[in-house]
């Protein structure tokens with residue numbers, strides 16, 4: 001797992017470490033790691049043209065010392081200074097090594113040597129950045145974005161909120177981010193993650209001072225170690241029976257996609273309950289499903305019976321009878337995943353009783369909203385949920401006392417008492433109708449296989465995201481394409497061990 005810590009935790013750990021080592025040690029370590037990464041990006045250091053964008057804080061200091069290192073190796077290094085302050089010792093070191101420094105003003109915008117640079121180093125702001133970039137930082141970020149050279153961000157791309165990944169206004173878009181001591185949450189969560197490019201962590205000796213992470217990002221090997229493995233002794237019941245209550249006579253596609261997502265992820269048996277037309281459709285597409293007629297709008301026994309887990313909600317409807325069905329599912333002691341219409345029911349008439357039942361559950365319980373659904377659930381603004389995904393997922397987790405998987409440009413999973421998980425896979429191509437139904441089936445399959453909610457969500461989101469990339473090699477996909485690619489994604493994940 002890659003782990004990330006918030007700014008306040010990093011600051012505390014840094015002061016504890018700084019008290020034990022000579023002055024300037026940490027910045028020296030950071031700058032040495034930064035210079036090494038810059039050198040790797042240049043065809044050769046000698047003669048290379050490097051432009052440093054330097055803010056007034058220690059982030060600028062890192063850039064200046066790394067620039068001094070490169071200048072000492074023959075690079076032509078030019079620092080554009082922004083903001084009020086300047087890391088004086090860093091500037092002295094750069095000049096002593098033959099580098100140049102110049103205060104940046106708007107008037108220079110056309111004549112900077114940014115456009116001729118071989119490499120641009122963004123040392124404008126690090127973990128001390130607050131809010132959107134002010135001037136002249138914002139202009140420099142824009143100029144860097146328009147220049148052809150690769151951009152290396154120091155600690156994090158300037159303009160990205162280190163704790164949330166939020167970007168307001170301009171932010172640097174980096175090809176590589178060289179971060180120090182530990183990752184920052186904003187590097188893993190969009191829109192910040194999208195600005196960070198490839199992330200390189202430099203060890204500055206901080207690890208012994210750091211508490212547990214706020215955030216983790218699973219690697220292929222972590223997923224491989226979680227995926228269910230079935231021995232020769234297994235049978236369909238031991239592999240898990242998933243009950244699916246998604247789709248309806250009106251929305252038959254949701255049922256087909258959800259059942260397909262579960263079957264292709266691997267589960268002992270999928271049972272489906274629904275009206276005549278949807279049952280017909282599910283059986284014609286997936287004859288291996290064990291289906292029964294069950295009309296939530298007339299049937300009295302809506303309980304899931306003998307299953308290992310239940311997925312409920314997508315395309316199911318928001319009729320009062322659907323509330324009754326959700327109630328009887330939540331009343332069971334089975335692991336339950338609630339999606340889409342199921343989430344809407346939590347906010348409508350009778351929602352309070354459902355929400356109360358949800359909070360009281362002791363079995364694994366997972367909500368899988370997208371930003372709009374989470375906004376409705378928590379009476380928040382959708383744009384705000386999208387901008388601050390971590391915070392909103394954690395709020396919903398605390399409100400309902402269960403696991404919350406927030407879908408979107410970065411899928412995040414908040415689980416009580418554990419670091420938030422950020423899913424590393426996925427592509428914007430997933431933003432298409434029906435992919436959420438496939439996801440709920442896949443996560444449901446993992447739940448039915450016996451994985452706890454957090455781990456089921458982690459594995460489901462991971463293989464779903466990979467399937468999107470594998471399905472058509474990066475070309476546009478529809479939700480159905482994911483179904484064939486899911487087994488490939490799982491096979492690939494197994495190979496990571």
Ligand SMILES: NC(=O)C1=CN([C@@H]2O[C@H](COP(=O)(O)OP(=O)(O)OC[C@H]3O[C@@H](n4cnc5c(N)ncnc54)[C@H](O)[C@@H]3O)[C@@H](O)[C@H]2O)[C@@H](O)CC1
Pocket residue numbers: 014015018026027028030055056057058059060062083085124125126127128129130131132133134135137154155156180204
């Ligand atoms: N503390 C340490 O021990 C270490 C810190 N290091 C570096 O130090 C950085 C943190 O340094 P600082 O605490 O000096 O903070 P920064 O260098 O991130 O920024 C602080 C400065 O930016 C200004 N500023 C804040 N928000 C702004 C905005 N939106 N627009 C324009 N200006 C803004 C502030 O007024 C302040 O002058 C880290 O990110 C890392 O790069 C590394 O050298 C490793 C060791």
Ligand SMILES: [K+]
Pocket residue numbers: 059122123124125126153154155156157158
């Ligand atoms: K930076």
